[in-house]
Amino acid sequence: MTRRWIVAGALVLALIFPFAIRCAGDVDQRSVDQLYSAIRDGNFSGATANFNPRMKAALTPDKLQTAWQQTFGNEGPLRSWTIVARTPIPGGDENAIELEFDHSKAMSTVAVASATGQIGSLVFKLPKSNAAATSPPYADASKFHSEHVTLGETPDKLPATLTIPHGTEPFPAVVLVHGSGPHDRDESIGPNHPFKDIAEGLSSRGIIVLRYDKRTLLHSYGSVTIDDEVVIDAVAAVAQLRSQRAVDRNRIFILGHSLGAVLAPEIASKARPVAGIIMLAPSGRKIEQVLVQQIRYLHEASPEQLVQIERQADEISQRTMPPTEKWLGAPASYYYDLDNRDEVAIARTLGIPILILHGARDYQVIDQDIEVWQKGLKGVARVKFEELPKLNHLFIAGEGAPGPAEYETAGHVDISVIDAITSFINSR
Secondary structure (H helix, E strand, O other), rough: OOOOOOOOOOOOOOOOOOOOOOOOOOOOHHHHHHHHHHHHHOHHHHOOOEEOHHHHHHHHHHHHHHHHHHOOOOOOEEEEEEEEEEEEEOOEEEEEEEEEEEOOEEEEEEEEOOOOOOOEEEOOOOOOOOOOOOOOOOOOOOEEEEEEEEEEEOOEEEEEEEEEOOOOOOOOEEEEOOOOOOOOOOEEEEEEEEEHHHHHHHHHOOOOEEEEEOOOHOOOOOOOOOOOOOOHHHHHHHHHHOOOEEEEEEEEEEEEEEEEHOOHHHHHHHHHOOOEEEOOOOOOOHHHHHHHHHHHHHHOOOOOHHHHHHHHHHHHHEEHOOOOOEEEEEEHHHHHHHOOOOOOHHHHHHHHOOEEEEOOOOOOOOOOHHHHHHHOOOOOOEEEEEEEEOOOOOOOOOOOOOOHHHHHHHOOOOOOHHHHHHHHHHHO
């Protein structure tokens, strides 16, 4: 993958792992210092010297160097690293580490076995770009204003932004629900900020939008469930919108992207009543199938790695992998949790309008995923599917064969997406 692994975002759908290796571990300061001082000095052989045997086999010095350069190659020299959280996991601890570069900050997790001091897993998370987000051309700043708010209770409040139209209240309102991974409220990916585009585009057209930083961006967890990562906060966000004086309580909508789209029916069911759901690029296949397909598409796993990845995917499908064991950066329990949910069945029972949008150039969520929803919702009233030409997984227009490299090119969510969402909301 170019610079970073991005998965159907759901990653997943969006972004849980860059070259994550499964294993549990325990972290101490010396192991972390040895790892990152070697990486800082360009000594990738030294960086892997303290890996356990499984890590050494899966992540050679050359592969580690490639992963590092692809993920952080544009961020400048590594200046410092700081352990900011430590979470117990089987066999030890997992440390969350803040990495500081010349141009950005990023997060990493490192696990070290308590018995041996060896590193058992290593995950690089996306850098936080210092590039200023620009407004899309269809946003009219004279027609709305933004308010900084918080979601949730102390000490776990999540920073959030409300964009509120100018005009006669009350207004319809939308909660934006991210894909998987540690997203900020703009769902920033490289220089792109799709949730900011959607919020400002909709609020320019008379719709209130609430977007918030994701819990996994702000807090480190040794293990996380789908409820912890997405559902609980999204339901709370709907409740918060319902409490706003300017919101028309009969016209509150949930808009999910990728993993957020997959879970939108469940969120709507738990946050009742809502007026409708908008699903942007929902995957339909089992998550392990989605991930293997994406890895195959990117052609970045060696034949040997691919055999191992597919074998592990089969273990996930057959529920034979221990729940605490990690695959592609997340414990098996995470995949089991997601696979156990039948969101199509929930969507069939909601009795509310549903809009499903899909970019024709999306290589992460493909036609097979949308077909799952089409077949599952066949005969259900007020369900609309729309494929948008030239748009990728971020709903930004492009040309040619799609790939993660284009996520590094600045763009904006296409106006056709804003128009489709606005029309859907205003028709309710």
